[in-house]
Amino acid sequence: MQQQxxxxxxxxxxVHALLALICIVVLYPLVFVxxxxxxxxxxxxxxxxxxxxxxxxxxxxxxxxxxSEILTGYTNTIIxxxxxxxxxLVMSVAAAFPLSRRDFYGRNLFAALMVFTMFFSxxxxxxxxxxxxxxxxxxxxxxxxPGAVSVYNILIMRTFFQNGIPQEMQEAASIDGCSNLGTLVxxxxxxxxxxxxxxxxxxxxxxxxxxxxxxxxLTDRDQYPLQLFLREILIQGQMQEMLGVGDDTNANVVMEGxxxxxxxxxxxxxxxxxxxxxxxxxxxxxxMIGAIKG
Amino acid sequence: xxxxxxxxxxxxxxxxxxxWDLYLLILPVMAFFIIFExxxxxxxQIAFKDFIATKGITGSPWVGFKHFERFFESxxxxxxxxxxxxxxxxxxxxxxxxxxxxxLLINELRSKRISRFVQTVTYAPHxxxxxxxxxxxxxxxxxxxxxxxxxxxxxxxxxxxxMTEPAWFKSIYVGSGVWQQMGWSSIIYLAALTGIDPxxxxxARVDGASRWQRIWHVNLPGIIPTIIILLILNMxxxxxxxxxxxxxxxxxxxxxxxxxxxxxxxxxGIIDGQYSxxxxxGLFNSIVNFxxxxxxxxxxxxxxxxxxx
Numbered sequence: 056m057q058q059q060x061x062x063x064x065x066x067x068x069x070v071h072a073l074l075a076l077i078c079i080v081v082l083y084p085l086v087f088v089x090x091x092x093x094x095x096x097x098x099x100x101x102x103x104x105x106x107x108x109x110x111x112x113x114x115x116x117x118x119x120x121x122x123s124e125i126l127t128g129y130t131n132t133i134i135x136x137x138x139x140x141x142x143x144l145v146m147s148v149a150a151a152f153p154l155s156r157r158d159f160y161g162r163n164l165f166a167a168l169m170v171f172t173m174f175f176s177x178x179x180x181x182x183x184x185x186x187x188x189x190x191x192x193x194x195x196x197x198x199x200x201p202g203a204v205s206v207y208n209i210l211i212m213r214t215f216f217q218n219g220i221p222q223e224m225q226e227a228a229s230i231d232g233c234s235n236l237g238t239l240v241x242x243x244x245x246x247x248x249x250x251x252x253x254x255x256x257x258x259x260x261x262x263x264x265x266x267x268x269x270x271x272x273l274t275d276r277d278q279y280p281l282q283l284f285l286r287e288i289l290i291q292g293q294m295q296e297m298l299g300v301g302d303d304t305n306a307n308v309v310m311e312g313x314x315x316x317x318x319x320x321x322x323x324x325x326x327x328x329x330x331x332x333x334x335x336x337x338x339x340x341x342x343m344i345g346a347i348k349g
Numbered sequence: 350x351x352x353x354x355x356x357x358x359x360x361x362x363x364x365x366x367x368x369w370d371l372y373l374l375i376l377p378v379m380a381f382f383i384i385f386e387x388x389x390x391x392x393x394q395i396a397f398k399d400f401i402a403t404k405g406i407t408g409s410p411w412v413g414f415k416h417f418e419r420f421f422e423s424x425x426x427x428x429x430x431x432x433x434x435x436x437x438x439x440x441x442x443x444x445x446x447x448x449x450x451x452x453l454l455i456n457e458l459r460s461k462r463i464s465r466f467v468q469t470v471t472y473a474p475h476x477x478x479x480x481x482x483x484x485x486x487x488x489x490x491x492x493x494x495x496x497x498x499x500x501x502x503x504x505x506x507x508x509x510x511x512m513t514e515p516a517w518f519k520s521i522y523v524g525s526g527v528w529q530q531m532g533w534s535s536i537i538y539l540a541a542l543t544g545i546d547p548x549x550x551x552x553a554r555v556d557g558a559s560r561w562q563r564i565w566h567v568n569l570p571g572i573i574p575t576i577i578i579l580l581i582l583n584m585x586x587x588x589x590x591x592x593x594x595x596x597x598x599x600x601x602x603x604x605x606x607x608x609x610x611x612x613x614x615x616x617x618g619i620i621d622g623q624y625s626x627x628x629x630x631g632l633f634n635s636i637v638n639f640x641x642x643x644x645x646x647x648x649x650x651x652x653x654x655x656x657x658x
Binding site for chain 2: 062063066067070071073074077078080081082084085087088099100102105146149150152153154156158159160161165168169172174175176177178179180181182183184185200201203204209234235236239260263264265266267271282285286289290313316317319320323324327328331335
């Protein structure tokens with residue numbers, strides 16, 4: 056008995072130690088970037104910063120917000136995210152509600168047509184030619200319309216409507232003379248706030264982080280989302296313009312460049328990390344509802 | 350038409366009529382799928398044509414398998430296939446089991462608060478964009494200022510220029526992917542674990558099973574159906590290694606191990622404008638993926654009775 060108790064305890068220690076290690080590995084890079092973004096670039100370069108910020112300065116953030124292109128990108132991304140998410144949400148409900156109804160004739164056919172696209176697609180080139188033919192190149196619609204809805208999210212939502220909301224309630228409403236759309240607006244949607252929160256999180260993060268469609272469909276810099284500017288600065292290292300030319304020594308330019316990178320990582324993700332704690336209590340629940348099928 | 354079928358069809362019409370507003374609701378969604386998913390599938394025929402912009406997709410002349418042959422005979426065909434498959438398999442081998450192990454570990458936590466904390470932390474990187482993710486990889490692995498090379502020099506090693514070294518590309522790609530996605534991918538297994546009947550654990554405990562044995566003989570078998578479904582899905586996308594991240598990590602120096610089918614399609618198609626040729630390459634990719642999916646699905650159904658359809 057004693058021995059068993061000990062091995063139980065040892066097991067618990069093992070589990071906690073391993074998970075603590077995993078948490079550190081996941082969290083450390085994020086904490087480091089945050090610390091480095093408010094430290095003097097000089098001490099970051101010398102490797103003095105590893106956890107706590109040294110010689111706190113906001114030069115990186117200052118440079119980021121001084122840049123007009125970053126601000127343009129930020130504004131564009133906010134617009135794309137709001138408009139795109141709104142369309143995504145309406146389309147998802149419009150697909151998931153009928154599919155959740157057992158008395159909806161042909162629902163298996165509709166569902167099959169949607170699910171098939173998860174496994175087979177025309178690919179990059181035919182899609183590009185289609186968007187081009189529709190005259191959407193260089194417009195925000197190219198970033199929003201071709202991704203107006205995700206099959207996976209429709210399935211999650213449908214499962215929620217089926218299992219999370221008592222069917223009897225909908226039947227009662229219909230007996231009382233409520234139309235299908237009335238049932239949706241007055242009964243189903245008010246009861247679906249958790250799944251709607253999850254959808255808002257998924258879709259808006261998707262729009263916020265998207266760069267691929269902007270990369271292929273946009274050439275006009277005024278329309279670029281934030282991620283494309285991030286790509287130029289973080290990955291291609293193009294920031295001469297941000298640093299300006301002048302009497303700065305070369306070393307100074309390099310250093311400020313580094314500070315800008317750290318600040319940018321933080322600034323780019325700020326809205327998501329601000330939203331995250333509020334939506335978090337919903338999403339684990341929402342994902343799990345969608346995960347367990349039948 | 351005899352009486353019973355007439356009755357049946359009129360019942361169907363009545364059912365459709367009764368829910369006419371539901372059809373109205375789903376109409377824009379179906380229109381979306383037809384235009385943006387099925388029209389490109391129809392458009393894939395340009396892979397068998399010489400696409401001429403002024404004549405459009407339907408008007409361009411058929412050329413059969415010309416573009417496929419050109420792709421199969423090109424000197425980079427094997428390189429592309431090797432890299433795409435290599436990254437796909439590598440990712441499957443490392444990236445697939447880690448979330449399962451993580452979920453089993455989190456499931457062993459008794460404190461709800463600690464469990465929620467671990468989940469919150471491990472999910473967080475999922476929300477970083479690919480651009481930021483790759484940006485961070487560059488920051489951490491930079492030969493001059495990166496913290497990893499700082500450590501290497503501290504241990505008196507020579508700094509490695511990770512991003513221009515072809516040998517490192519696949520490991521960086523897979524490793525950073527695990528870092529970013531392991532928490533998120535574990536959600537579905539955690540959900541499956543909560544669905545396991547507690548009586549099974551009781552019975553195992555009565556029989557004297559240790560916790561390790563209960564993980565191995567109760568929890569793991571309990572989530573096998575979920576594991577298999579996800580494995581099938583993963584196998585089906587073995588060749589669709591994400592364009593987004595590879596493209597950002599790619600440079601002329603690591604090309605020999607970073608050139609994959611989807612980046613090739615992008616370069617030849619969107620940049621060079623060789624639409625027909627790239628569509629053929631893309632179609633080849635889709636067909637291989639779809640075939641793999643069908644094969645694995647059939648295998649899973651035979652072996653385990655679990656399948657997607």
